[in-house]
Amino acid sequence: MSTTQQLQDFVTQVRRDILRQVHQVNSGHPGGSLGCAEFFSVLYQEVMDYSTDFKMNGENEDLFFLSNGHISPVFYSVLARSGFFPVDELNTFRKIDSRLQGHPTTHEALPGIRIASGSLGQGLSVAIGAAAAKKLNNDDKLIYTLHGDGELQEGQNWEAIMYAAGNKVDNLIATVDYNKKQIDGATDDVLPLGSLKAKFEAFDWDVIELKEGNSCDAIKSALNEAKSRTGKGKPVVILMETEMGNGVDFMMGTHAWHGKAPSDEQLKTALEQNPETLGDY
Structure with a gap:
């Protein structure tokens, strides 16, 4: 188990990786990636039981599926580290013939990636299939997923949410990055989501609200609480409130950095706010 400082050092380096990947090719999605740096770091450094000897079937290990695949910079950084x-x-992020495409893909056999997630709204459906397979195989490991809040405007999510509860898929922990922003603005302006807590409860999910979604300690506590609620007949969801662009002052409080790369000067400023901790690539 990592200390709080070790986790924070990991998060800070991941932020640097995100910024440098996106800047290098002048494309990508830094906002949501930065907002979820703590979540990915805790999940892979503290919570999940997995092997880096990667096998697609994932037998006898926890599996993670990223549904909002555009935040690939944070996923790639954490997988690599x-x-x-x-x-x-x-260094190859979004370049020709790279395994690290803008949205994660599996066609080049990239360790850690089990599905392509360029189209939003499909991750939960895949995760439910994996969860069902684990039950059929008497595999007691868990399935984890991450979804954007704007992504929940896609109808397929709600079919999957209904299916998971109706079929007691209770080896599944879904997390929603509840930053209340999407590429065109605030979710309330684009298409209001209403009360996500009430919606998930109406669909008979076990709901955990995480107000401090950029705190490693709070995330670890919420994920461990979620684990304790699995196996009880209901799927579990964590509504994780985060700040898009977290850790870079000029990227926070706005949706503007959802899919925009920083300039040279902006990168310099952002990296000064996140000093190198584990060594740049």
Whole structure:
């Protein structure tokens, strides 16, 4: 188990990786990636039981599925720094013939990636299938997922949410990045979501509200609480309130950095706010 400082150092380096990946090719999605740096770091450094000897079937290990695949920079950084592939491969992000495409894909056999998630709204459906397979195989490991809040405007999510509860898929922990922003503005302005807590409860899910979604300690506590609620007949969801662009002052409080790369000067400022801790790639 990592200390709080070790986790924070990991998060800070992941932020640097995100910023440098996106800046290098002048494309990508830094906002949501930065907002979820703590979540990914805790999940892979503290919570999940997995092997870096990657096998697609994932037998006898916890599995994670990223549904909002555009936040690939944070996913790639954490996978690399958790030992799935060399850290210096982050240099190839979004380049021709790279395994690290803008949205994660599996066609080049990238360790840690089990599904392509370019189209939003499909991750939960895949995760439910994996959860059902684990039950059929008497595999007691868990399935974890991450979804954007704007992504929940896609109808397929709600079919999956209804199915999971109706079929007692209770080896599943879904997390919603509840930053209340999407590429075109606030979710309330684009298409209001109403009360996500009330909606999930109406669909018969077990709901955990996480107000401090950028606190490693709070995330670890919420994920451990979620684990304790599995196996009781209901799927579990964590509504995780985060700040888009967290850790970079000029990216916070706005949706503007959802899918925009920083300039040279902006990168310099952002990196000064997140000093190197584990070594740049």
